[in-house]
Amino acid sequence: MKELKDLCRKNIWNLAPYSSARDEYSGHEAHVFLDANENPYNTPYNRYPDPLQRDLKTALSKLKNVPAENIFLGNGSDEAIDLCYRVFCNPGIDNVVAIEPTYGMYKVCADINDVEYRPVLLDEHFQINAEKMLDACDEHTKLIWICSPNNPTGNLLDPDEIHKLLDSFQGIVVIDEAYADFALAKCFRTELQDYPNMIVLNTMSKAWGCAAIRLGMAFASTDIIGLFNKVKYPYNINILTQKQALAALNDKLLVDKWIRIIRDERNNLMNAFSELPICDVVYPSNANFFLAKMSNAEDIYNFLVGKGIIVRNRSKVKLCGNCLRITIGKRSENQELVAALREYYSKL
Numbered sequence: 001m002k003e004l005k006d007l008c009r010k011n012i013w014n015l016a017p018y019s020s021a022r023d024e025y026s027g028h029e030a031h032v033f034l035d036a037n038e039n040p041y042n043t044p045y046n047r048y049p050d051p052l053q054r055d056l057k058t059a060l061s062k063l064k065n066v067p068a069e070n071i072f073l074g075n076g077s078d079e080a081i082d083l084c085y086r087v088f089c090n091p092g093i094d095n096v097v098a099i100e101p102t103y104g105m106y107k108v109c110a111d112i113n114d115v116e117y118r119p120v121l122l123d124e125h126f127q128i129n130a131e132k133m134l135d136a137c138d139e140h141t142k143l144i145w146i147c148s149p150n151n152p153t154g155n156l157l158d159p160d161e162i163h164k165l166l167d168s169f170q171g172i173v174v175i176d177e178a179y180a181d182f183a184l185a186k187c188f189r190t191e192l193q194d195y196p197n198m199i200v201l202n203t204m205s206k207a208w209g210c211a212a213i214r215l216g217m218a219f220a221s222t223d224i225i226g227l228f229n230k231v232k233y234p235y236n237i238n239i240l241t242q243k244q245a246l247a248a249l250n251d252k253l254l255v256d257k258w259i260r261i262i263r264d265e266r267n268n269l270m271n272a273f274s275e276l277p278i279c280d281v282v283y284p285s286n287a288n289f290f291l292a293k294m295s296n297a298e299d300i301y302n303f304l305v306g307k308g309i310i311v312r313n314r315s316k317v318k319l320c321g322n323c324l325r326i327t328i329g330k331r332s333e334n335q336e337l338v339a340a341l342r343e344y345y346s347k348l
């Protein structure tokens with residue numbers, strides 16, 4: 001890996017961040033707060049939230065087995081994705097390399113930040129080849145984007161290939177593990193100490209059932225976390241989100257139960273799809289969704305919309321011709337989907 005100073009944008013490295021009132025006092029016992037121009041009425045919403053979300057990070061640290069100082073919290077993972085560009089990539093000069101197909105936000109954020117995005121096609125099993133990724137890199141490549149389990153395909157990427165990238169790429173490898181809670185595989189965040197050039201993304205939006213509160217996280221070296229903290233909005237995680245996340249983290253057993261149910265339902269629904277005459281391929285999944293190649297994805301999608309059932313039409317995505325992406329719902333919802341598909345082909 002290059003020196004972090006050489007990977008980081010110069011203006012960000014040299015940035016003197018905004019120092020909030022709450023930043024400056026922290027640590028001492030106090031009971032009169034006349035430092036932040038807050039209103040003394042309307043407790044508890046009158047006070048600015050902790051800019052570094054210390055209580056929440058302490059709880060997450062225990063749960064994720066990562067020291068609190070290696071955790072960044074964002075307004076969804078999307079904030080962390082955007083920060084990767086704003087911290088590392090000089091607009092109009094630097095570029096990033098990413099697997100294709102994958103989650104759309106990596107490219108959208110690249111476009112917003114005027115950073116060249118270099119997609120590298122996965123193979124026909126949606127697997128990654130480290131050599132091909134490295135071939136797409138040059139001296140201006142700051143980031144490599146990996147997503148495992150990948151979206152929209154649902155499969156885990158080969159950890160040996162990812163390790164090759166971590167071992168030989170001179171920039172930062174970002175590994176989005178948004179769906180890792182559903183996979184029974186080793187998480188890359190457990191290898192944080194070995195890889196100063198790795199950023200791992202997690203989210204409360206999927207297995208934790210908290211998409212509405214917008215809480216995503218990045219695990220990385222303390223130096224990278226320090227850069228993120230410098231650039232983020234001072235109070236990026238509001239108090240309602242911090243409280244609700246802390247409450248949710250107290251019920252890990254409930255989340256584990258949801259994960260078991262969703263995995264069982266996924267297997268049922270994938271079996272049902274594989275028996276449908278209008279389904280050509282059901283791709284293997286380690287997530288809470290799966291990809292299915294259909295006889296006519298567009299037509300089936302429209303038929304389902306007419307029934308009030310919305311799935312994701314991915315048929316325009318590379319390697320995903322005629323594919324629908326199906327999120328696993330409750331049993332009754334999954335059964336309604338299968339019944340509608342049976343009705344569709346009975347009318348053909």
Ligand SMILES: *Cc1c(COP(=O)(O)O)cnc(C)c1O
Pocket residue numbers: 075076077078079103147151176178202203204205206211214215216
């Ligand atoms: C859903 C998803 C996320 C979650 O984004 P949030 O902003 O945390 O809701 C992140 N990465 C991938 C690949 C996803 O599919």
